[in-house]
Amino acid sequence: MESIAQYKRDETWTPTEKKLARIAFDKAFERQCTAISQEAKRMLETTTVPSDIFRVQEYLTEQRRIVDRLYDYRYSRLLAVFGRLLSDGWVRESDLNGLQPEKITKIKHAASFYSQQ
Amino acid sequence: MESIAQYKRDETWTPTEKKLARIAFDKAFERQCTAISQEAKRMLETTTVPSDIFRVQEYLTEQRRIVDRLYDYRYSRLLAVFGRLLSDGWVRESDLNGLQPEKITKIKHAASFYSQQ
Numbered sequence: 001m002e003s004i005a006q007y008k009r010d011e012t013w014t015p016t017e018k019k020l021a022r023i024a025f026d027k028a029f030e031r032q033c034t035a036i037s038q039e040a041k042r043m044l045e046t047t048t049v050p051s052d053i054f055r056v057q058e059y060l061t062e063q064r065r066i067v068d069r070l071y072d073y074r075y076s077r078l079l080a081v082f083g084r085l086l087s088d089g090w091v092r093e094s095d096l097n098g099l100q101p102e103k104i105t106k107i108k109h110a111a112s113f114y115s116q117q
Numbered sequence: 118m119e120s121i122a123q124y125k126r127d128e129t130w131t132p133t134e135k136k137l138a139r140i141a142f143d144k145a146f147e148r149q150c151t152a153i154s155q156e157a158k159r160m161l162e163t164t165t166v167p168s169d170i171f172r173v174q175e176y177l178t179e180q181r182r183i184v185d186r187l188y189d190y191r192y193s194r195l196l197a198v199f200g201r202l203l204s205d206g207w208v209r210e211s212d213l214n215g216l217q218p219e220k221i222t223k224i225k226h227a228a229s230f231y232s233q234q
Contacts, residue, residue, distance in 0.1 A: 033167030040170065044158050050150030053157065054184075057177035064174050 011103065013075050020098045021078060028090035029071055036063045079103060083110020128220065130192050137215045138195060145207035146188055153180045196220060200227020 013021065043056045072081055085091035086107060096104050130138065160173045189198055202208035203224055213221050 030167045033170050037161060037164065037167065037170045040173065041158075041161050044154060044161070047154065050147045050154065053150050053154045053177065054181055056157065057174070057181050060170065060174035061178060064171055067171075 011075060011079065013078075014100075017099050017103070018075075020096075021082075022073075024082070024091055024095040025071070025073060025078075025085075027095060028085045029067075032067060032088075032090045036060070036067075079106045080110050082107045084114050086111040087114035128192060128196065130195075131217075134216050134220070135192075137213075138199075139190075141199070141208055141212035142188070142190060142195075142202075144212060145202045146184075149184060149205075149207045153177070153184075196223045197227050199224045201231050203228040204231035 040056055040060060043052070043059060047053065047056075070081065070084060082091055082096065083106070086093070086096075087110075093104075093108075096107060099107075157173055157177060160169070160176060164170065164173075187198065187201060199208055199213065200223070203210070203213075204227075210221075210225075213224060216224075
């Protein structure tokens with residue numbers, strides 16, 4: 001496939017696309033945070049020794065690192081970001097309905113790239 | 118009161134005292150971790166937005182920093198450590214029964230010092 005670098009190029013985003021992208025982005029963030037919350041709850045419910053709380057802390061710190069790095073809303077990065085979110089299941093194809101077909105193709109391309117990592 | 122530095126001096130610990138101190142130390146650690154766990158659970162149950170999970174992460178990271186710094190089991194530090202734990206409520210006076218009265222006095226001294234901080 002083509003280099004990931006191409007996804008860093010500036011794309012033209014119409015106002016409608018920008019609105020849609022923001023919604024898809026926020027929804028993905030919400031889904032991922034909800035999943036992290038659920039896992040933290042599950043871990044807290046199944047602790048066997050009190051110091052297990054720090055395993056929850058390590059898990060959350062690692063997840064924060066991942067989330068902080070991933071959720072970059074610059075339009076120049078957004079196709080690659082959506083590719084990653086699609087690959088990880090936080091964005092669904094239906095969330096992308098309304099983007100230009102060319103953008104969707106690139107996002108799917110990036111997703112398949114990330115899925116092979 | 119006397120300087121905290123005095124609590125860093127080497128003390129003589131009998132084998133019985135060492136055993137007792139270890140139990141009191143571990144019990145305090147367990148109580149503190151349990152309290153941190155309960156607070157994390159409470160926070161998780163009362164989140165209003167998904168990103169609140171990272172407030173839990175910040176809370177746990179701060180608590181880990183405190184715990185890592187506090188629980189120092191070197192005998193040269195133990196009287197000051199117990200003083201702090203007594204002041205914070207993680208060690209109870211009854212946990213210290215069996216230590217030489219002189220040590221208990223120093224621990225209480227340190228506790229009152231920390232309580233005034």
